[in-house]
Amino acid sequence: MANYKYIVPPALGKYKVSRVQILPKNIQENWRGLLILSIIIIPVASIGLLGSSLLSSLFPAYVALAEQAHSMHHAQNTINKESAGEEQLGDFSINRTITGLDNAKKSEIIDTIPDGTTLQIEAKPVAKSINGTVIRMYGYNGQIPGPMIKVRQGSSIFVNFTNNLDVETAVHWHGLRVENRNDGVPGITQAPVQPGESFLYKLNFPDEGIYWYHSHSREDMQVELGLYGNILVQPKSEDHYYNPVNREVALFLDDIRISDNGDIDTFNKDHDRFSLMGRFGNIMLLNGETDYQFNVREGEVVRFLLTDSANTRMFNFSIDDHKMKLVGGDGGKYEKESFVDSVIFSPAERYIVEVLFDRAGTFKLLHTIPGKTYILGVVNVIPETTEQGGAGKGQDFSSFYYNILKTNEGLTAQHALLFKKYLFAKPDYQLDLTVEMEGMNHEDMNHEAGVATNDVMVMPMMKDMDMTMMKGMDMDTEEKKLKSPEPVEWDEEEGSADAKMNSLSTDMNTRWILKDNATGKENKDINYQMKVGEFKKIRLFNDPNSPHPMQHPIHIHGLHFLVLSQDGRPNDNLVWKDVVLVPRGSTIDILLAADNPGKWAMHCHILEHAMHMLTVLTIEDKKL
Numbered sequence: 001m002a003n004y005k006y007i008v009p010p011a012l013g014k015y016k017v018s019r020v021q022i023l024p025k026n027i028q029e030n031w032r033g034l035l036i037l038s039i040i041i042i043p044v045a046s047i048g049l050l051g052s053s054l055l056s057s058l059f060p061a062y063v064a065l066a067e068q069a070h071s072m073h074h075a076q077n078t079i080n081k082e083s084a085g086e087e088q089l090g091d092f093s094i095n096r097t098i099t100g101l102d103n104a105k106k107s108e109i110i111d112t113i114p115d116g117t118t119l120q121i122e123a124k125p126v127a128k129s130i131n132g133t134v135i136r137m138y139g140y141n142g143q144i145p146g147p148m149i150k151v152r153q154g155s156s157i158f159v160n161f162t163n164n165l166d167v168e169t170a171v172h173w174h175g176l177r178v179e180n181r182n183d184g185v186p187g188i189t190q191a192p193v194q195p196g197e198s199f200l201y202k203l204n205f206p207d208e209g210i211y212w213y214h215s216h217s218r219e220d221m222q223v224e225l226g227l228y229g230n231i232l233v234q235p236k237s238e239d240h241y242y243n244p245v246n247r248e249v250a251l252f253l254d255d256i257r258i259s260d261n262g263d264i265d266t267f268n269k270d271h272d273r274f275s276l277m278g279r280f281g282n283i284m285l286l287n288g289e290t291d292y293q294f295n296v297r298e299g300e301v302v303r304f305l306l307t308d309s310a311n312t313r314m315f316n317f318s319i320d321d322h323k324m325k326l327v328g329g330d331g332g333k334y335e336k337e338s339f340v341d342s343v344i345f346s347p348a349e350r351y352i353v354e355v356l357f358d359r360a361g362t363f364k365l366l367h368t369i370p371g372k373t374y375i376l377g378v379v380n381v382i383p384e385t386t387e388q389g390g391a392g393k394g395q396d397f398s399s400f401y402y403n404i405l406k407t408n409e410g411l412t413a414q415h416a417l418l419f420k421k422y423l424f425a426k427p428d429y430q431l432d433l434t435v436e437m438e439g440m441n442h443e444d445m446n447h448e449a450g451v452a453t454n455d456v457m458v459m460p461m462m463k464d465m466d467m468t469m470m471k472g473m474d475m476d477t478e479e480k481k482l483k484s485p486e487p488v489e490w491d492e493e494e495g496s497a498d499a500k501m502n503s504l505s506t507d508m509n510t511r512w513i514l515k516d517n518a519t520g521k522e523n524k525d526i527n528y529q530m531k532v533g534e535f536k537k538i539r540l541f542n543d544p545n546s547p548h549p550m551q552h553p554i555h556i557h558g559l560h561f562l563v564l565s566q567d568g569r570p571n572d573n574l575v576w577k578d579v580v581l582v583p584r585g586s587t588i589d590i591l592l593a594a595d596n597p598g599k600w601a602m603h604c605h606i607l608e609h610a611m612h613m614l615t616v617l618t619i620e621d622k623k624l
């Protein structure tokens with residue numbers, strides 16, 4: 001963990017699992033207040049789990065409020081379509097039947113597709129066994145993950161996409177600098193593809209690197225259900241771009257939230273759930289499997305292409321007893337290769353690492369967070385028993401090259417010019433990352449009228465508190481800030497008050513915000529305009545004093561950027577990126593190359609945050 005290059009602050013290695021802060025900041029700042037609130041909120045939230053009827057009898061106002069926030073009801077429901085009559089607070093009509101569905105297949109490689117080819121990609125429901133229960137999921141071409149599409153840099157292909165789901169969808173080609181109309185974002189670049197309809201995408205591949213494609217329509221549900229796959233753009237010529245390796249293994253790191261009945265936890269047809277912290281899974285998946293394993297031969301060097309396809313979970317990936325050589329990120333190679341013990345990454349980020357398996361055995365693929373280690377899968381290293389051992393020892397130079405750390409001089413020189421010009425320049429824009437939760441604002445807490453109105457989820461519980469208790473909370477002790485040391489939320493603690501609050505949050509009571517620091521405008525109202533060919537320095541400030549400070553992986557469509565610095569520390573190893581993790585409290589400066597005309601979404605890639613926490617960058621073509 002300690003070797004991770006720039007995104008993670010040095011303190012990261014020392015912290016424990018994050019506690020979610022859902023209280024108003026003035027209360028957060030006071031431990032006594034926190035204690036009192038905990039005593040009240042936890043039992044009330046527990047009552048909520050018993051069902052809305054009991055809750056509504058205790059809090060009559062709850063019913064009316066909950067009708068607005070109906071999806072929170074499903075936090076307590078299991079999925080059972082036959083009992084739809086029980087649905088009182090929302091229309092949960094998502095099809096969960098598995099009858100007649102084909103079983104999901106494993107991801108196939110579509111190898112090095114020639115320029116101009118048209119590929120058929122279909123989204124359709126599939127049956128897949130997760131943890132012993134066969135459930136209804138979605139797949140591209142019947143596969144989870146979808147097919148690995150390998151292409152050559154500089155080529156372009158067409159994808160004739162057909163929607164055979166029972167819901168509308170669209171495919172976003174994440175990280176590719178495609179023409180705007182092919183970006184796959186309903187409401188910004190295209191109309192959603194309705195069930196039974198098709199859409200022809202043209203994909204350009206100007207940049208090498210590992211990319212991915214995924215649904216951009218109710219992605220909280222559709223990506224969770226399996227609509228994701230990789231695209232590997234291989235460099236124009238095999239000019240020793242990466243190092244010689246014996247094989248390449250693409251890995252999607254993911255999780256899935258399974259209910260007690262074995263099916264996936266409920267979705268609401270019209271609204272995101274878990275809008276506060278995002279939908280954490282309770283089962284880890286590697287390439288869609290709970291028990292993923294693969295074989296390599298002793299002496300082999302393997303290049304891993306890693307993608308985090310989880311809705312909100314970050315990963316700290318390592319291989320038991322092996323170091324990794326970090327060679328590439330989202331958009332290709334790093335300036336400098338480096339050995340690392342693990343790679344930390346957030347949803348939608350990609351990393352390329354190479355590993356030498358120099359001895360036989362079985363080694364675990366691990367996700368390690370403070371106080372906990374998850375086993376994601378295993379790699380079996382088969383011993384070399386003969387002199388003619390194929391790709392293993394002595395047959396090639398892979399293992400020889402493995403110990404050499406390359407510097408990519410050309411890339412470094414290109415970056416250096418930009419870096420020098422912009423590192424200390426004043427940012428063109430500053431976006432502050434914050435949140436608004438109904439009934440949870442500082443102002444509301446200080447006015448009884450505010451407490452009694454505009455409440456959606458939390459205040460029905462809190463308004464019944466004795467006001468003298470609230471006054472006893474000493475709300476303005478700014479100096480006693482409740483600061484936990486960790487900058488990211490790694491996990492959701494099952495049964496905790498935080499988890500309950502997360503399960504009650506929806507896109508109606510929780511609104512994540514990108515706020516333009518200069519104008520105060522928010523999300524889609526911001527409307528940044530740039531011209532093709534410009535570079536823009538954008539500062540991302542993740543406000544530690546928001547009502548719920550947490551990390552956000554910020555993604556920009558159709559463009560790429562360099563991370564210049566974090567918290568004033570210059571980045572000493574650059575790579576082109578399209579997602580950057582902004583830990584809680586951090587300030588990150590990026591340099592955006594505005595080189596692709598169109599309207600491009602910029603949003604948090606926690607899929608439950610993206611509903612609100614999204615703005616559109618307009619890049620004007622000079623020719624127009």
Ligand SMILES: [Cu+2]
Pocket residue numbers: 512551552553604605606609613
């Ligand atoms: Cu976010």
